[in-house]
Amino acid sequence: xxxxxxxxxxxxxxxxxxxxxxxxxxxxxxxxxxxxxxxxxxxxxxxxxxxxxxxxxxxxxxxxxxxxxxxxxxxxxxxxxxxxxxxxxxxxxxxxxxxxxxxxxxxxxxxxxxxxxxxxxxxxxxxxxxxxxxxxxxxxxxxxxxxxxxxxxxxxxxxxxxxxxxxxxxxxxxxxxxxxxxxxxxxxxxxxxxxxxxxxxxxxxxxxxxxxxxxxxxxxxxxxxxxxxxxxxxxxxxxxxxxxxxxxxxxxxxxxxxxxxxxxxxxxxxxxxxxxxxxxxxxxxxxxxxxxxxxxxxxxxxxxxxxxxxxxxxxxxxxxxxxxxxxxxxxxxxxxxxxxxxxxxxxxxxxxxxxxxxxxxxxxxxxxxxxxxxxxxxxxxxxxxxxxxxxxxxxxxxxxxxxxxxxxxxxxxxxxxxxxxxxxxxxxxxxxxxxxxxxxxxxxxxxxxxxxxxxxxxxxxxxxxxxxxxxxxxxxxxxxxxxxxxxxxxxxxxxxxx
Numbered sequence: 001x002x003x004x005x006x007x008x009x010x011x012x013x014x015x016x017x018x019x020x021x022x023x024x025x026x027x028x029x030x031x032x033x034x035x036x037x038x039x040x041x042x043x044x045x046x047x048x049x050x051x052x053x054x055x056x057x058x059x060x061x062x063x064x065x066x067x068x069x070x071x072x073x074x075x076x077x078x079x080x081x082x083x084x085x086x087x088x089x090x091x092x093x094x095x096x097x098x099x100x101x102x103x104x105x106x107x108x109x110x111x112x113x114x115x116x117x118x119x120x121x122x123x124x125x126x127x128x129x130x131x132x133x134x135x136x137x138x139x140x141x142x143x144x145x146x147x148x149x150x151x152x153x154x155x156x157x158x159x160x161x162x163x164x165x166x167x168x169x170x171x172x173x174x175x176x177x178x179x180x181x182x183x184x185x186x187x188x189x190x191x192x193x194x195x196x197x198x199x200x201x202x203x204x205x206x207x208x209x210x211x212x213x214x215x216x217x218x219x220x221x222x223x224x225x226x227x228x229x230x231x232x233x234x235x236x237x238x239x240x241x242x243x244x245x246x247x248x249x250x251x252x253x254x255x256x257x258x259x260x261x262x263x264x265x266x267x268x269x270x271x272x273x274x275x276x277x278x279x280x281x282x283x284x285x286x287x288x289x290x291x292x293x294x295x296x297x298x299x300x301x302x303x304x305x306x307x308x309x310x311x312x313x314x315x316x317x318x319x320x321x322x323x324x325x326x327x328x329x330x331x332x333x334x335x336x337x338x339x340x341x342x343x344x345x346x347x348x349x350x351x352x353x354x355x356x357x358x359x360x361x362x363x364x365x366x367x368x369x370x371x372x373x374x375x376x377x378x379x380x381x382x383x384x385x386x387x388x389x390x391x392x393x394x395x396x397x398x399x400x401x402x403x404x405x406x407x408x409x410x411x412x413x414x415x416x417x418x419x420x421x422x423x424x425x426x427x428x429x430x431x432x433x434x435x436x437x438x439x440x441x442x443x444x445x446x447x448x449x450x451x452x453x454x455x456x457x458x459x460x461x462x463x464x465x466x467x468x469x470x471x472x473x474x475x476x477x478x479x480x481x482x483x484x485x486x487x488x489x490x491x492x493x494x495x496x497x498x
Contacts, residue, residue, distance in 0.1 A: 044175045045215065046137045047168055068099040072106050080121065087116065087127035094134035103135070104146040114150045129157075129168050136175035144179035151176070151183075152190055158199040166199065167212045174216035177223075184223055184230070192220065193233040200242045207254045210246060214260025221267035231268060235277045240268070247286045247314075255306050262287070262313035269317055275324040284325055284333040287317040292335070295342025298349040308357055311346065315357075319364040322371050330372050337378040340368070344387050347398075355396045362391075362401035369408035376409040380419050385409075389428050395437075403432065403443045410450040417454035426451070426461050433470045438479050445474075445485040452493050459494055468494060 071090045075083060093099050103109050117128035132150050135143055154169045173192065176183050196213050203209035217239065220230055234240065246261040265283060269275060275283075291314050294307060318339075325333050343365050350357040369376045379385060391402045406425065409416050425447075432444040448467075451458040471494070474486035 044137050044178065045171055047133060047171045067093045068103045069106065072103065072109055072112070075112060075116070080124075083116065084121070084123045084127055087124060087131060091127060091130040091134050094131055097139055100135055100138045100143050101140055104143055110146055110149055114153065117150060118153050126165065126168075129165065129172070133168055133172045133175070136172045141179040144176045144183050147176060148183065148186055151187060155187075155190055155192060155195045158195050159202065163203060163206050163209055166203065167208050170199070170209070170212035170216045174212070174219040177216070177219035181223065181225060184220060184225075187220070188229055188233065192216075193230070193237055193239070197237045197239050197242065201238065204242070204245070207257045211254075211257040211260050214243070214246075214257060214264050218260060218264045218267060221264060221271065226267070227271045231272050234268060235272075240265075240278060240281045240283070244281055244283060244286045247290050255304070255310060258290075259306070259310045259313070262310055262317065266313040266316045266320075269320045275321055279321065279325060279329075279333065282333075284318060284321045285335065287314045287321070288334045288339050290314055291318060291346075292338045292342045295345040299342075299345040303349070308350065308354060311357065312360065315360050315364050319360075319367050322364075322367040325371070327372055331374070334368075337375065337382065340365070340375060340378055340384060341382060343368075344384050347391065348387065351391070351394065351398070355394070355398060359397045359401055362398055362405065366401055366404045366408065369405050373412040376412045376416060379405070379409060380416065380423075385420065385423050385425070389423075389425065392428055392432055399432070400437070400439050400443060403440065403447065407443060407447045407450070410447050410454075414454040417451045417458070421451060421455055421458050421461065426458065426465060426467075430462075430465050430467060430470060433467075433474065438482065441474065441477075442479075442482055442485070445482065445489065449485070449489060449493075452489065463494060 068090065071086050071093060074086045075090070078086060094103060113128050113131055116124050117132060119125060119128075132147060132154070135147055138144070151173065154173050157169045158166055160166055173187065177187070196217055200210065200213045203213075217234070220226070221234070223230065243261040243264050246258055247265075248258070265278070265287070269278060269283070278284075291311070294311055294314070297304075297307075318334075322330075343361050346361045347358045347365070350361070369379060379388075385406070388402050388405060392399045406420065410420055429444050429448050432440050433448075435441060435444075448462065452462065468490065471486040471490050475483050475490075477483055477486075
C-alpha cells in the first residue's frame with residue numbers, strides 16, 4: 001500500500017500520528033484481504049442424468065425411509081438381472097435426505113453399494129455410481145464419512161474410458177470434500193492429487209471432464225488445512241501448468257471449465273504465502289492476458305452471460321500475485337499497459353450493474369499502481385485519470401479505492417503531483433473533503449498534503465478554490481486524526497497564501 005512522502009524532522013514530529021493512522025489502515029486492509037480469502041465458494045453439485053428415462057417403480061410403501069429399506073433388501077436377495085432396476089429406483093429414493101440417513105444406518109449398505117459399483121456389470125456399475133452420487137449430495141455431514149469405503153474405487157475409475165462415468169466420479173468426490181476434514185485427509189492419503197493430475201492430462205480436450213476436475217480440486221483446496229497439506233502437493237504436481245493451460249481466450253473452450261480452473265488458482269494463491277512456483281509457471285501473465293481479452297470484449301459491448309463469474313477469480317489472482325512479483329519483472333509478467341486500460345473498462349462496465357465487481361477491479365488497479373511507478377506513469381499517459389476522477393462520487397467502497405489509486409500516483413513522484421494538478425484533481429478533492437465518509441476525507445487530506453508539498457502552485461490553487469474554509473470546517477470534526485491533519489495543513493502550508 002502507498003505511503004506518505006518522508007517529511008523533514010519538524011514536520012514528522014507534528015504529524016507523527018499519521019504513521020499510526022497508516023498502521024491502522026494496513027491492519028484494516030489485512031482484515032479485508034483475510035475476509036476475501038475466507039469467503040470461499042464451497043458447494044455441492046448434483047449431476048443430472050437428463051438422457052436417462054426415469055422409470056416408475058411401484059412401491060408397497062410411500063415413505064422414503066421405508067422405500068430405501070425395501071430396495072436394500074431386494075438388492076441383497078434379487079436376481080442379478082433385476083439389480084439394475086432396483087439400483088435405478090434407489091438412486092431416485094436417495095434424493096430424499098431422510099432416506100440417505102436411513103440407508104447409511106443399514107448394516108453393510110454402503111459395502112453392498114461398493115460391491116455393485118466395482119462389479120462386472122457395466123449398467124449396475126453406472127447405477128451404483130449414481131446412488132453414491134446422490135449420497136454425496138446429502139446435506140448431512142455424516143453421510144460423507146459413511147461413503148469413505150467407495151473413495152479408492154472412485155479414484156481408480158478416474159482413469160477409465162467412459163468420460164460420462166469419469167465425470168460422475170469426479171463430482172461425487174468433489175461433493176464429499178466439504179463435509180469432513182477426515183474425508184479430505186483420507187482422499188489426500190489415497191492419492192487424489194496425482195489422480196486428478198492424470199485425469200486432467202488424459203481428458204484435457206474434454207470440457208466437461210476438465211470442468212469436473214476443476215470443481216473437485218477447488219473443493220479440496222477450500223479448507224483450513226489446505227496450506228499445510230493439499231497445496232504443497234498441488235504445487236509439486238503438474239496441476240498448476242494444467243490449470244493455466246485452460247486460461248485461454250478461445251471462446252470454443254467454454255466458460256465453465258475456465259471458471260473452475262481460475263477459482264482453483266485463486267485458492268492456491270490466497271492460501272499460500274510463497275508464490276514463486278505460480279509466478280514461474282506464468283500465472284500472473286496468463287491471468288492478466290485473459291483479463292485484457294475480457295476487458296476488450298466488454299469495451300466492445302460483449303457481455304456474455306456468466307463472464308463476470310470468470311472475471312472475479314482472475315481479478316483476485318492478479319491482485320494477490322502482484323505484491324509477490326519483483327518490480328523489475330512486472331512488465332514481463334503483466335505484459336504491456338493494456339491491463340490498465342482493460343481494468344478501467346471493467347470498472348465502468350460493471351459500475352452500475354455489479355458495484356462489488358467494479359470495486360474488486362479498482363482494488364487490482366490499486367495494487368498495480370502501488371507496486372510500480374511505471375504503471376502510475378502509464379495511468380497519466382493514457383489519460384486514465386479523467387476516467388477515474390468521476391468515480392470519486394460513487395459509494396460502496398469504489399470511491400475510496402479510486403482515491404487510493406490517485407494517492408499511489410501522487411506518492412511516487414513530485415512530477416506526478418504536478419500532472420495531477422494540471423488535470424484538475426484539486427477541484428475533485430474539494431468535493432471529497434465535504435463528504436461524510438471519514439475514510440474519504442482522511443484520504444483526501446493525504447493526497448492534498450502530497451500535492452501541496454510537491455508544488456507551490458497547488459497551495460495557491462487550493463486557496464483560490466475556497467479550500468481554507470473546508471479545512472477550517474474539518475477542524476471541528478470529532479475525529480482527532482482528521483482534525484490534526486487539517487490543522488497541520490492550514491498552519492504549516494496554507495495560511496501564508498491567504
